[in-house]
Amino acid sequence: MTTRAEILIIGNEILSGKVADEHAAFLCRELRLLGVDVRRVVVIPDEVDTIAESVRAAWGRADLIITTGGVGPTHDDVTIEGLAKGLGRPLVRHPVLAQLVRDVYGASDDPYVNRLADVPEGATLIAAEGLRVPVLAVEKVYVFPGVPEVFRRKFHAIKARFQNPPFFLRTIYLGVREESVAGLLYDASAKHPDVALGSYPVGNRGAYRVRLTLESKDRMRLETAFAFVMDRLPSGSVVSVDREPDPTG
Amino acid sequence: MTTRAEILIIGNEILSGKVADEHAAFLCRELRLLGVDVRRVVVIPDEVDTIAESVRAAWGRADLIITTGGVGPTHDDVTIEGLAKGLGRPLVRHPVLAQLVRDVYGASDDPYVNRLADVPEGATLIAAEGLRVPVLAVEKVYVFPGVPEVFRRKFHAIKARFQNPPFFLRTIYLGVREESVAGLLYDASAKHPDVALGSYPVGNRGAYRVRLTLESKDRMRLETAFAFVMDRLPSGSVVSVDREPDPTG
Numbered sequence: 001m002t003t004r005a006e007i008l009i010i011g012n013e014i015l016s017g018k019v020a021d022e023h024a025a026f027l028c029r030e031l032r033l034l035g036v037d038v039r040r041v042v043v044i045p046d047e048v049d050t051i052a053e054s055v056r057a058a059w060g061r062a063d064l065i066i067t068t069g070g071v072g073p074t075h076d077d078v079t080i081e082g083l084a085k086g087l088g089r090p091l092v093r094h095p096v097l098a099q100l101v102r103d104v105y106g107a108s109d110d111p112y113v114n115r116l117a118d119v120p121e122g123a124t125l126i127a128a129e130g131l132r133v134p135v136l137a138v139e140k141v142y143v144f145p146g147v148p149e150v151f152r153r154k155f156h157a158i159k160a161r162f163q164n165p166p167f168f169l170r171t172i173y174l175g176v177r178e179e180s181v182a183g184l185l186y187d188a189s190a191k192h193p194d195v196a197l198g199s200y201p202v203g204n205r206g207a208y209r210v211r212l213t214l215e216s217k218d219r220m221r222l223e224t225a226f227a228f229v230m231d232r233l234p235s236g237s238v239v240s241v242d243r244e245p246d247p248t249g
Numbered sequence: 250m251t252t253r254a255e256i257l258i259i260g261n262e263i264l265s266g267k268v269a270d271e272h273a274a275f276l277c278r279e280l281r282l283l284g285v286d287v288r289r290v291v292v293i294p295d296e297v298d299t300i301a302e303s304v305r306a307a308w309g310r311a312d313l314i315i316t317t318g319g320v321g322p323t324h325d326d327v328t329i330e331g332l333a334k335g336l337g338r339p340l341v342r343h344p345v346l347a348q349l350v351r352d353v354y355g356a357s358d359d360p361y362v363n364r365l366a367d368v369p370e371g372a373t374l375i376a377a378e379g380l381r382v383p384v385l386a387v388e389k390v391y392v393f394p395g396v397p398e399v400f401r402r403k404f405h406a407i408k409a410r411f412q413n414p415p416f417f418l419r420t421i422y423l424g425v426r427e428e429s430v431a432g433l434l435y436d437a438s439a440k441h442p443d444v445a446l447g448s449y450p451v452g453n454r455g456a457y458r459v460r461l462t463l464e465s466k467d468r469m470r471l472e473t474a475f476a477f478v479m480d481r482l483p484s485g486s487v488v489s490v491d492r493e494p495d496p497t498g
Binding site: 009012013014015016017018019020021024025028029030031032033038039040041042043044045050072073074075076105110112113147167178179181182183185186189196197198199200201202213215 | 258261262263264265266267268269270273274277278279280281282287288289290291292293294295299321322323324325354359361362396416427428430431432434435438445446447448449450451462464
């Protein structure tokens with residue numbers, strides 16, 4: 001079974017146009033390379049109830065949920081609280097995180113620093129080489145910070161655990177309009193339901209006008225569908241074909 | 250009342266990491282400049298039922314819904330069908346679009362071309378200068394294509410209708426860690442609930458360590474909250490202050 005993932009990007013600064021999110025594109029690319037099927041990305045504000053509701057909704061659909069943003073000491077860092085509420089778990093102070101907080105800040109009764117050690121009950125910490133602070137997970141939910149370089153370092157440190165069998169990809173570049181192959185694509189997608197077939201027009205200014213993609217985890221089925229399409233494309237319509245199996249190539 | 254918007258980005262190619270979406274960032278920025286409050290962005294695959302469910306969910310929360318992608322003649326263009334299903338409306342052939350299709354393709358019985366004129370019952374067409382094809386709307390849902398230059402041209406052509414009173418923004422750049430102002434920010438956000446207060450750490454490599462943003466549609470309240478924060482910041486912590494009202498500045 002392929003892991004179905006959902007991504008929750010948490011942050012007012014993205015919705016208000018102050019920061020262009022890069023985490024979603026990064027995660028879609030990385031998770032695809034890991035053979036994971038990303039089913040949905042949701043960008044929501046720093047609000048406990050909205051986070052709780054979004055986590056609950058994703059929980060019912062996905063095998064893997066990745067959140068970014070909203071972890072930190074300030075009033076607008078409410079991801080942990082929203083997650084706890086969404087999963088119906090109390091917040092508890094995690095002894096390992098509490099020790100890390102003491103290591104960094106010294107013994108303190110500052111509530112804004114100490115809440116950095118609060119987690120939903122039952123949370124686990126995933127340690128990995130190169131990480132000073134482990135990644136927090138609550139069953140299938142993985143919680144990442146929003147600061148890009150920290151987020152990426154943490155993701156790369158633990159991504160091996162998300163590995164699935166890979167996707168294989170074929171790309172066909174066409175010099176004709178999408179309309180002239182629409183019927184063929186309907187036929188191909190009906191005949192080969194296990195192969196995902198995409199059609200992307202790019203206007204008429206480049207070396208090609210339409211990019212067709214065929215994808216599957218089953219290489220034989222992919223090749224069969226690829227042959228089916230190639231055999232039926234209008235004569236002279238193919239500009240080039242990409243044989244690389246790399247889905248982000 | 251401020252318009253609450255949700256954005257639906259529709260396309261397998263985004264979730265599978267082949268294309269990095271730029272529409273969400275563009276729309277968040279543009280809508281903010283128009284004074285619109287973007288509440289959520291959702292990226293979903295080209296699937297009728299997922300689109301239908303997402304439209305229904307957004308309909309219950311938002312005053313304005315903008316979709317991008319999934320309009321066109323091929324099998325994976327199912328936004329219109331999903332929208333119709335989500336709103337419980339039948340698909341009907343729109344006479345103006347049918348004429349446009351005939352103008353472009355000539356009289357044809359090609360079903361893949363003719364379905365470009367199908368819309369949910371009750372849909373309206375918004376004509377604007379410079380648009381050959383009008384923008385399709387179904388009440389508060391506006392449907393845009395995924396091809397970037399076409400999408401942007403269409404959005405700019407009709408965006409004036411989304412205009413709200415503007416947001417005003419103040420930015421404070423701090424040379425100290427976020428932890429040292431967390432308590433103050435809690436106090437400020439409790440005292441000034443009408444002013445959105447954001448705190449964004451940027452690591453310790455630049456000219457500042459934390460960017461604070463204060464935003465409101467009420468300029469007086471913004472200035473009051475700004476003064477409240479400035480008065481209480483630790484001595485010497487302010488690197489600079491940005492006075493521009495432009496929320497994307």
